Amino acid sequence: MSLLYVSLSPSRHEYMNSINTTFDTPVLELKGSIMTVIVLHLKATDAGRLYPQLEQKIGKAQAFFRNAPVLIDLSDLGEAEQLALDFTELASTLRGMGVVPVGVRGSARSQNERILHAGLGLLPAVKAERSVAATESQPSTIQDTTQEAEEAKLVANAPQQTSSAIPTKVITQPVRSGQQVFAPEGDLVILSSVNAGAELLAAGNIHVYGALRGRAMAGINGDATARIFSLQCNPELVAIAGEYLVNESLAPSCINQCVLVSLGSKGLQFDVTGSFTPAP
Known part of the structure; x- marks a missing residue:
């Protein structure tokens, strides 16, 4: 059967070209996007306190939270506290409340496998939070420390009208x-x-x-x-x-x-x- 197929094609090179042309018209695109996501900041992992408070918080506005994506933030928890958290149970509980947990950020590396096993994505922790003072004079782009130090000198000597340009x-x-x-x-x-x-x-x-x-x-x-x-x-x-x-x-x-x-x-x-x- 394969010999018959080859004999119908003038050459292997021409056959490969015919295959490649099918990719000239892409059927998908991958793009970054800024979207609104509810962030659940966990301060403790005690199930006896966590889940009743979740039920109370989400239950107050079920219509608003229905099918809303939720990102779980563990930045305020130490590695031992994260170890005590059952990610599968947390994800299941959130889905039962009508929201959609999509991922976790701020996790310890030792917990990443457990998070993935629970069907959740991994996002990096926030590297820098803009303070109130910073929003008035500094750009929001995260830059390396050396560049920030150099720009800090320039900002100190620059006219004070830069903030008005926002x-x-x-x-x-x-x-x-x-x-x-x-x-x-x-x-x-x-x-x-x-x-x-x-x-x-x-x-x-x-x-x-x-x-x-x-x-x-x-x-x-x-x-x-x-x-x-x-x-x-x-x-x-x-x-x-x-x-x-x-x-x-x-x-x-x-x-x-x-x-x-x-x-x-x-x-x-x-x-x-x-x-x-x-x-x-």
Whole structure:
């Protein structure tokens, strides 16, 4: 059979060329992307405390967390504490709560095999967290120590107007359900409404000069001084520097009011600054 097949082809070289041409039109692409992922920071591994608190936290907003990807962060746990954690049980429990655990970061090398056995991916620990002061004068790109030292000297002698160059993203159209608007370096200003199912993310502040009914996450790089301003506040979720609150937990006095959201020592603070009625 193979002899008959070869005899039908003019040459082996020509046959190989015919095979290679099938790859001229790719059927897939691999790309990096910035996406919103809920990060579960574990502070302890005692199952008697961990799982009841998980149930309480996720149970408060089941509609929001349903089918949401979750990244498990072990950066605050030592190797002995990680060893006491049953990753298979944790992943199974999270799936039972309606979320989708996708991976683990900050793990000790000795735990990697157990994590993979539980069907979870491995991500590197965060190498650097941007402090509040750093967000005002330094770029977010992680650089080697030598380069950082050299640039620190330049920054010290540079004019103090570099921070003003951080761009502000301005959107003039309504942000509709399913849309995501991302301001990776500065503030985000929406000169219209944000519908339920839409998502706003910004390294700095978020201003919504209309109704906020979707999700708004400010200070996504850890800037605890970030603020969220809304003329008509009724969001699905608001978050600042990782601290979040869902709609079900909002005080009735804040609903559909002009609200300033900030991060205080006890969590998110909501200050009602007035009321707003959209023009007909």
